[in-house]
Amino acid sequence: MALSVDQFQALYERLSHGYDRKARLFSMIGFDEVRQKRQAVAELRLRPGDTVVDIGCGTGVNFELLLEEVGESGRIIGVDLTQGMLAQAGARIRENGWNNVELVQSDAAEYAFPPDVDAVLSTYALTFVPGFASVIESALIALGSGQRFAVLDMKKSQKWPGWVVNLMLKSVSGFGITHDLSERKPWEVMEKHAASVTMTEYFGGFAYLAIAQKGAEKGRDPTM
Ligand SMILES: C[S@@+](CC[C@H](N)C(=O)[O-])C[C@H]1O[C@@H](n2cnc3c(N)ncnc32)[C@H](O)[C@@H]1O
Numbered sequence: 001m002a003l004s005v006d007q008f009q010a011l012y013e014r015l016s017h018g019y020d021r022k023a024r025l026f027s028m029i030g031f032d033e034v035r036q037k038r039q040a041v042a043e044l045r046l047r048p049g050d051t052v053v054d055i056g057c058g059t060g061v062n063f064e065l066l067l068e069e070v071g072e073s074g075r076i077i078g079v080d081l082t083q084g085m086l087a088q089a090g091a092r093i094r095e096n097g098w099n100n101v102e103l104v105q106s107d108a109a110e111y112a113f114p115p116d117v118d119a120v121l122s123t124y125a126l127t128f129v130p131g132f133a134s135v136i137e138s139a140l141i142a143l144g145s146g147q148r149f150a151v152l153d154m155k156k157s158q159k160w161p162g163w164v165v166n167l168m169l170k171s172v173s174g175f176g177i178t179h180d181l182s183e184r185k186p187w188e189v190m191e192k193h194a195a196s197v198t199m200t201e202y203f204g205g206f207a208y209l210a211i212a213q214k215g216a217e218k219g220r221d222p223t224m
Contacts, residue, residue: 002181005107008128009081011176012058017083019059022134027066035048036202036209037123040152041065043211049073050118055108056080056125060089063101065187066121076101079111080125108135113142120149126186127153128176133189140193140214148213156182168206186210 003011026033041062046069047051047191054062057078066076078101080086086103093101104111113120120139139149154177155173156165169179187204187210190197194212202209 002178003176005130008076008176012082013084016082016088019085019088031203037062037065038154039122040121040150040209041069041164043150044119044121046070046119046147051075051116052080052119052121053077053113053117055120057089058085060092060124063092067098072100073098077104079104079106079108081107097109113138115142117142118147123152124154126151127181127184132184132186134187142169143214145215148212151186151210154182154207159205
């Protein structure tokens with residue numbers, strides 16, 4: 001059974017101690033999260049001055065990459081459920097002297113996107129949110145025409161025999177990833193609400209990057 005919002009909160013309060021070190025262990029089996037996150041941020045096609053919401057921001061690992069794109073005139077809003085993860089994100093913000101990064105503690109499904117948001121990112125977090133469909137709907141309502149929502153996340157791979165899938169899921173079970181969680185398909189909801197969705201798979205199909213672009217019939221041209 002997938003964990004409830006309260007169960008995830010309790011789990012990530014516990015995991016928050018030394019979280020970045022634990023997450024880095026996956027790089028030892030060839031899981032190149034840094035490259036994936038760079039690609040996700042590049043696909044947002046950000047401009048200096050943009051406002052970006054990072055859903056399930058955790059300890060704020062994406063902030064530096066996002067700030068490289070939006071600069072000092074931009075704004076980052078990190079949303080996360082868990083106080084312990086946000087405390088580490090806060091420490092990262094203070095250590096770097098960033099004054100354009102804000103944190104909001106909320107279940108992502110209850111978060112109200114600001115009307116001036118230019119892009120939304122979620123890395124290894126959206127699938128954990130039971131109300132992920134309403135997050136996608138609200139984000140795509142808030143975004144302007146041609147703007148983008150990038151979701152980097154895990155999924156069940158169709159490319160491997162069952163025992164490999166079971167082994168993979170076992171290796172990430174400590175992060176709250178269960179069989180039924182891995183069967184959630186946020187990209188199908190994105191396809192319903194966005195003008196286009198592109199999918200890239202990583203790590204033998206156990207991870208993906210989905211880029212949803214809102215209809216570009218009016219508003220700015222995202223390629224300019
Ligand atoms: C695996 S961590 C990923 C953190 C970060 N995005 C990264 O890439 O390192 C998942 C994060 O999702 C957050 N989370 C889980 N359920 C959530 C929810 N319903 N609303 C907001 N955040 C949630 C957890 O607190 C945790 O920080």
